[in-house]
Amino acid sequence: MEENYELAKWLAGEMTEAELLAFQNTPHYATYAKIADYSSQLKAPDFDSDLLYKNTISNSKKAPKVIPFYQSKWMKIVAIFVVFLGLTLFFRTTVTSTEVAENGKKTSFALPDNSQIVLNSGSEIQYKKWDWNNNRKLDLNGEAYFKVAHGKKFEVNTKLGTVTVLGTQFNVKARDNRFDVTCYEGRVKVIHNQHEVIITKGTSVTFDADTFEKQTIENTKPEWTANQIVFKKETLKHILDELQRQYNCEIVVNAKVNLQLFSGTMPTNDLKTALKIVSSTYHLKISKFETAKVILEDF
Amino acid sequence: MENTDSNGICEELIFSRFFNANVKSLRNYLYYKFGNEEKANDVTQESFIKLWENCKNVPIEKAKSYIYTIANNTSLNEIAHQKVVLKYAQSHTQNDRTNLNPEFLIEEEQFKQKLEKAIAGLTEAQRMAFLLHRIEGKKYHEIALILEISVKAVEKRIHGALVTLRTEIEQFK
Numbered sequence: 272m273e274e275n276y277e278l279a280k281w282l283a284g285e286m287t288e289a290e291l292l293a294f295q296n297t298p299h300y301a302t303y304a305k306i307a308d309y310s311s312q313l314k315a316p317d318f319d320s321d322l323l324y325k326n327t328i329s330n331s332k333k334a335p336k337v338i339p340f341y342q343s344k345w346m347k348i349v350a351i352f353v354v355f356l357g358l359t360l361f362f363r364t365t366v367t368s369t370e371v372a373e374n375g376k377k378t379s380f381a382l383p384d385n386s387q388i389v390l391n392s393g394s395e396i397q398y399k400k401w402d403w404n405n406n407r408k409l410d411l412n413g414e415a416y417f418k419v420a421h422g423k424k425f426e427v428n429t430k431l432g433t434v435t436v437l438g439t440q441f442n443v444k445a446r447d448n449r450f451d452v453t454c455y456e457g458r459v460k461v462i463h464n465q466h467e468v469i470i471t472k473g474t475s476v477t478f479d480a481d482t483f484e485k486q487t488i489e490n491t492k493p494e495w496t497a498n499q500i501v502f503k504k505e506t507l508k509h510i511l512d513e514l515q516r517q518y519n520c521e522i523v524v525n526a527k528v529n530l531q532l533f534s535g536t537m538p539t540n541d542l543k544t545a546l547k548i549v550s551s552t553y554h555l556k557i558s559k560f561e562t563a564k565v566i567l568e569d570f
Numbered sequence: 571m572e573n574t575d576s577n578g579i580c581e582e583l584i585f586s587r588f589f590n591a592n593v594k595s596l597r598n599y600l601y602y603k604f605g606n607e608e609k610a611n612d613v614t615q616e617s618f619i620k621l622w623e624n625c626k627n628v629p630i631e632k633a634k635s636y637i638y639t640i641a642n643n644t645s646l647n648e649i650a651h652q653k654v655v656l657k658y659a660q661s662h663t664q665n666d667r668t669n670l671n672p673e674f675l676i677e678e679e680q681f682k683q684k685l686e687k688a689i690a691g692l693t694e695a696q697r698m699a700f701l702l703h704r705i706e707g708k709k710y711h712e713i714a715l716i717l718e719i720s721v722k723a724v725e726k727r728i729h730g731a732l733v734t735l736r737t738e739i740e741q742f743k
Contacts, residue, residue, distance in 0.1 A: 278732040279725035282703065283710060302736045309678075309685050310704040315598040316607055323597075323611060324589055327618040328582070 282307060364401040371395045372413075375519025377496075382407075386425070387418040391444075391495050392539075393516035414444035414451075416493045431478065432463035442475075442493040449509065450478040455491050477503070498539045504532040507553055514549070518542045520562065526569040529553050579633055580625040588633055589618060595706055596637055599716060602701040603645065603694060617641040638716055681739070688738035692731055699727035700735075 280286050281294055281303070294300060372378040372390035379389040383403040390396060394413025399406070407425040418440045419425045427434040429445035439457025444450070452461045453475035461468045463478040470476055470485070477484045486503070494501045500517065502510055507529055511522045517539045533552055537545040542565075546557055550567060559566035579585050593614060600610035617640040621633060628636050689697060698717065702708045708716070710724045717724070 276722075276725040276729040279710070279728035282728060282732065299736055299740075302739055303732060305681060306685060306732065306735050306739070307704075309682055310689070310700070313686075313689075313701075313705050315601050315701075315705060318597060318607065318611055320590070320593045320597075323593060323615050323618070324586065326615055327589070327622060330615070330619050 278303065365399065367397045367399055369395060369397050373519070374516045382409075382420075384420045384422055386420045389416040389496050391415060391516075392519070411443055411445060413446065414442070414495070416440070416442045416496055432461060432466075435460040435462070440492075446512065447509070448480050449505075452476050453488060453493065455493075494536065495539060500537050500539055501535075502537070503534050505534075506530060506532060507549075510537075510549060514542075514545055518545075520565060522565045522567065524555070524567045525558075526553075526555055526567065578625075578630040579621065579628060584630065585622060585625065588630070592634060592637065593618070595708075596641060598706060599638070599698070599702065600641055600645065602698045602705075605690070609645075613641050613644050616644055635715070638718075642718075684739045685735065688735045691738060692734055696727045696731035696734065699724050700731040703728060 370380050372394050374393045391414040396409050396411050398409035410428045425436045427443050431445045431450035434443050436459045440455040441459045442453040454470045456472050459470050475486050475488050515522050554570045555567040556570045558568045597610050597614040600613050617637040620640045702713045710721050713724045714721045
């Protein structure tokens, strides 16, 4: 035993009597004895062990067993659903909506303000639903008939020009270089290049390359909405383009270029009749007639 | 850890019995370590929470060393910046020697103050061993288990503590 730790031995009461006697005779014994005495009277401050226990039980039960809100499986599903719904709504209102009428078909639809639009075959309209009532603007590629609900400025943009109205019925046709606007009710402002024309009920304007023509019309609705196409001084190429759009077929002409202009009416639901009109006017014959392909040749 | 007594400490009754048997010594042990009641209470609670959470993996016979290990690990980061300030319950003068003369009482009070000051000045290792023995009445081999050191080391610390205390106190005279 190392005498080093004799004090520890003494404090634990493990000293032999002889050792104790010797120790009691040392000069420091009195202080050691006092230290031992008083230190045993010391006490750590009290604490509330019941509270500690309650906290322990309630805390630990919470920690492993309560699954945080965001970790619950159902909450995840709901969250995904909500995000998806939000995104859908966001895109539907802010992102451009597109309405398309394919070749051989016509589409009619309503805008958020209940304006009615009929799209002719092979046409497309793009617009934004967001804040529509204060920002009535759409892009047209092709031909469409508008019945605009009264309200703020309504604008139709095409590659060829812009049509602005305040609430009326009108038809816009923008194909190739030809820009036709017909007004059936109210007033319409047409801007084409630098030209600015205001047309009223029963008039139509045609911008073709550099020419500009104003006409009066009788009908109250575009003919194409009643399965008819009206051509006014149109070339064979434009007529065939229109027929191809209406009937969704391919028309090939194996003939000399004929620049004669045609005015007249053709049905949009009877290809054979339409082709007969075309072939008799331009002195052509139908050499092949199938649903998807027609070949016309010189007579 | 093997799982001999599977549900042992997970039974709330058993857990609460274990808690009541050990909470005071663990808490006081931590109090001697930190010299801070709040810290000691927090770490005590944390240790028991860990035990309760892991009750399935801790056999009852190992639970005691488990809570001390957790307490030691939890407080590892704390020790460095913890300034030791020991506060003693004032009620420790519960002696029945009130019939002694006032001069003696004053002297006694002075000694106690010196002792407290001297204890606060001990190293953490010495202080813990000394107080566990004096206040908690633990035997050296029990202290050795708690502190995870040998009995010899405990004796060394106790001895060292006594020497330091004695020199400190005599210096104040």
